[in-house]
Amino acid sequence: MKKKWLVILLVLSMVTFLWGCGKSSSSGGKSSVLEGGASESATQLEYWTFVELHGQHFQKMLEKWNAAHPDKQIKLKVTVMPYDDMHNKLSIALQTGQGAPDIADIEVGKFPDFLKGTPQLEPLNDVIEPYKDTIVQSRLNMYSKDGNYYGAPTHVGAALAFYNTEILEQAGVDYTKIDTWDDYKKAGQQVYEKTGKYMGTADTSALWQASMMLAEQGKDFTDDAGNPVVNSPELIKGLTILQDLQKSNVLATIAGGQPDTEEAYGEFNKGNYASMMMPFWIMSRFVNYMPDLKGKIAIAPIPVIEKGQPRSYGGGGTGTVVTKTAKNVQLAKEFVAYAKLSLDANIEIWNTLGFDPVNMEVWSMKDVTHNPDNKFIQYFKNNPFDVLNEIKDGIQQIKSTPASPTINNVLGTTALNEIFEDGKDVTEALNEAQKQIEQQLQ
Amino acid sequence: MVKRFLYSQKVAPYVFVLPFILVFLLFWVYPLGSSVGMSFQKITLGQSASWVGFANYAKLMGDGIFLKAVMNSVVYMVLTIVILVPFPMLFAVLINSKWMWAREFFKSAFFLPALTSVVVAGTIFRLMFGEMDTSLINSFLGLFGIEPIKFLKGQTTGFIALLALATWRWTGVNMLYFLSGLKNIPEDYYEAASIDGASSFQKFTRITVPMLKPTTIYVITISIYAGLAMFIESMMLWNGNNSPKNIGLTIVGYLYRQGIEKSDMGYAASVGIVLLVVAMAINLAQLAFTGMFKKED
Structure with missing residues (x-):
């Protein structure tokens, strides 16, 4: 009796084994x-x-x-x-x-x-x-x-602000008047009251916004020696500003966690968010993935904490x-x-x-940057290079160091989610992130 | 001489098991041995390796993310066993019962999900459990006036999605195991029980369940390993190995993150060895507990 069972189990396990062999997935790419x-x-x-x-x-x-x-x-x-x-x-x-x-x-x-x-x-x-x-x-x-x-x-990859002028006009907001985050907050509250839409996103899965906030204050995720410092007063201040904007219904988290994802393209294309601050290359995503926004998007320098701060950084x-x-x-x-x-x-x-x-x-080069046949020029309301030349001298750099992949991972999977999804205290979240990063880098 | 060798009854068994032994040595023993070796090394890009003793293991013990991954894997394993043993057994008994109609249809319907690729299934489940109010699950919940839930951003809701995927995919397979087990229970037992006036429920608990024990042990054994080694499901559900707050990170996912994504092969090897030890310990304990090592009578 038991022998027979053994045979059956053996056959079953062989079947599973062979079957496992057949399931190889090929992902050779194109x-x-x-x-x-x-x-x-x-x-x-x-x-x-x-x-x-x-x-x-x-x-x-x-x-x-x-x-x-x-x-x-x-x-x-x-x-x-x-x-x-x-x-x-x-x-x-x-x-x-x-x-x-x-x-x-x-x-x-x-x-x-x-x-x-x-x-x-x-x-x-x-x-x-x-x-x-x-x-x-x-x-x-x-x-x-x-x-x-x-x-x-x-x-x-100079970061710029991209505004959906259709939504802003409905709310009676003039984006050219937005210089600081305070201006942005007022504009955003107006947008939320008038249209029920959010001014922008609170990013949980990428560090574009965090980098932007650091760059404005002339800081980085690492110190001069390349050691991670993610609980710096500057980052705490930057993320606190963003968290405050989220609490005031100016920012909201987005499906996908950040603007440069498939889910987020859809949300923006539907006109659910009125702005994003992203590196220059996001323009190609607008043209390719957000066709409904053609002719509605205006480009401007990103808001700063205090006037006179650098207005861009190179991202990605x-x-x-x-x-x-x-x-x-x-x-x-x-x-x-x-x-x-x-x-x-x-x-x-x-x-x-x-x-x-x-x-x-x-x-x-005017003939290159203002070529009327260029699909990127045709898509946006104003010329991107006009804005770019305006902020040209203030483009900050976020260093890429051996610690960067770990910093990206810990902030992008854990800390930013805790801050913007769970409403956790910024200082606390960043202190924990710092500890985790140091532990990972041992 | 050659002929005598070929026809020798003593040699023949060894010739027959030789292919398996070779495969076993080449694809199991050798990689295992080199993994154990690697787990004591620091290996960097450019093929340079240095011995670091127990440094990798020491680091593992204090690694919060690793502990989180172990927790996730163990919870997933336990929950899949809780779901994927009783329910498939029940379905098998139902399908096997005399009054069941369209038996073959239900058999294949239950089994079909196992034939789809995890990659496809995971992607579909990700879309179904999307956080937008237009995603399938949320629009269904919307009918009852429930606000959209960000399924894949929370620990509990994320696991609901993960378990839904596992249940959908494996119920049919486990059910087939139980069906084949049921076929081997002699009809006489049930007849005898009927004559003695046993109810259907009594027959199920007193005859079916005990007689299915070998199958149950087998299913639990493979479920323990499959649960602890789960990776692709989580990777597809979260569209990558980095789920928010690591809610979907598994032991193998962590191994993949360290070894492949961060090219720290030594550390990844130690993660693998820990997985092996944990899986082995749980399996042996389970088998000993269920009496599989007792001599056959």
Whole structure:
């Protein structure tokens, strides 16, 4: 009797086992080979990215490169993978020394993890040198370690305020009069009273707002030595202002936790929130994901705590890297520098991607920045570069340090949720976060 | 010589088990051994590793997020067992009963969710449990005048979503185990019981449940491991490994965060070893308690 049972259980467990084998999920991402007018003998390089649009930019630059360098032609195999997937796969490939692409995009939030120990990336110093004087230095520093530059930056990511003028007009608010958070609060209360809509979001899953508040006060998440200080009086003050705005019905949390998520695009597109303060690149999200707001969004500098404070900071970023295992390191490096840092590349980065290029000369090229055929120009009520040039000298930088991924994680999953979802005391939440970060970094 | 070897009755069994032994050594013993080794190392990008003794384990003990992950996994495991043993057993008995109609339909209907990919199911459940008033669950609750709930942002509500997903997905599988167990209970027992005047309920508690014991033990055993090792469900439900306040973080999720996302393989290995020890201890205790190690009579 018992023997029979054993056999049945054995068979059952084998079935489960085999069945488990069959459930392998494949997530290979989307690949395509860009020819870019290259001849048969061209070298094929592999490029991984987590943003499909970046591939389009590389396609344009590839055509130019192949036309200009007939002796060094390139075919580019572009593979687009989801954000987490791509970074995780790249990390494993670099760790094992197998299967990494020649060129890859690494997001600034993940970059410090790739610089740990001996970076398995090629220093780009020699190919960056010719362009170094034309681009914003702080954006290069984000991807550097011990004097070596490992990533070619994509944009400045200057934070701006985006106002839905349709809602503001209904409430009788003039956004151009908003200079400080006090002004913003009054405007927001008016919007809530008149329309029942919220002025903006209280972000729980990203640090855009926290960074903004620190940058205005000339502070950072880390001290000069790179040690985390998230319970600084400045951050406490900044988040307290935001929490007060939330309590006054000016801000509210949003599905997705922050404006740059699918759920939030929908909420904004429906006109449930009247403003967001986000880095420049959010413009491409407006154009691609919030079509109903076309012609309604006006751009302005972000409000400050006290007049005279800096009115922007560089947020987000992607560094394009060349891996140590690249087939032709020198060729890959030259191409990356050409495709990301040359003047042509900077102009294309605006045209195709709608980003604020790291070569600030482009910012004042009227024919580029005021081109009426440009879809980004057509979408917004006023010209983004007019605002950008106005705040140009006050763009602060939030440092990227080895502690940054941990800081992002602890604040973005725990502290901000406690503050804005549970209404926890800001000082208390940040003190706990500081403790947790220190513990994690041991 | 060769022929004698091939036809030898002594050698044959070893030849037959050899593939399994090889697979077991290569894909189980070797990785386990190297994980144990790694858990005593600090490994950084660029393949450099140094021995750090028990530093990883010492850090684990004081790691609040790890303890949170262990809590989540254990609570999830206990709750899945509480739900996924009695209910599938009950459904199996109902489907197996003489008066059941459309038996095959219900069998396949219960089993169908197990065939869908966790990725798809998790994504659908995330949308269903969305915090907007237009999401499926909230619009249903809205019919009763209940305000929209931010399911995936709270501990209890998050677990409700997680358990709903697990229940939907695994009820059918466990039910099949119990069905096959029921088929092996001789009809005579029930007849004899009927003659003695036993009620249906008495038959269920006195015959069905005891006779299903081996199946129940098997289901509990796999549920303990599956519960402790759960990861993809949480990852898909929260669209990533970072749920708000880590309400959905599991032990494997933490291992993934440390090893893959932060490329701290040594620390991740120690998380894995702790998981193995915990799962093994609970399973052995459970098996000993239910008398699986007693000699067969």
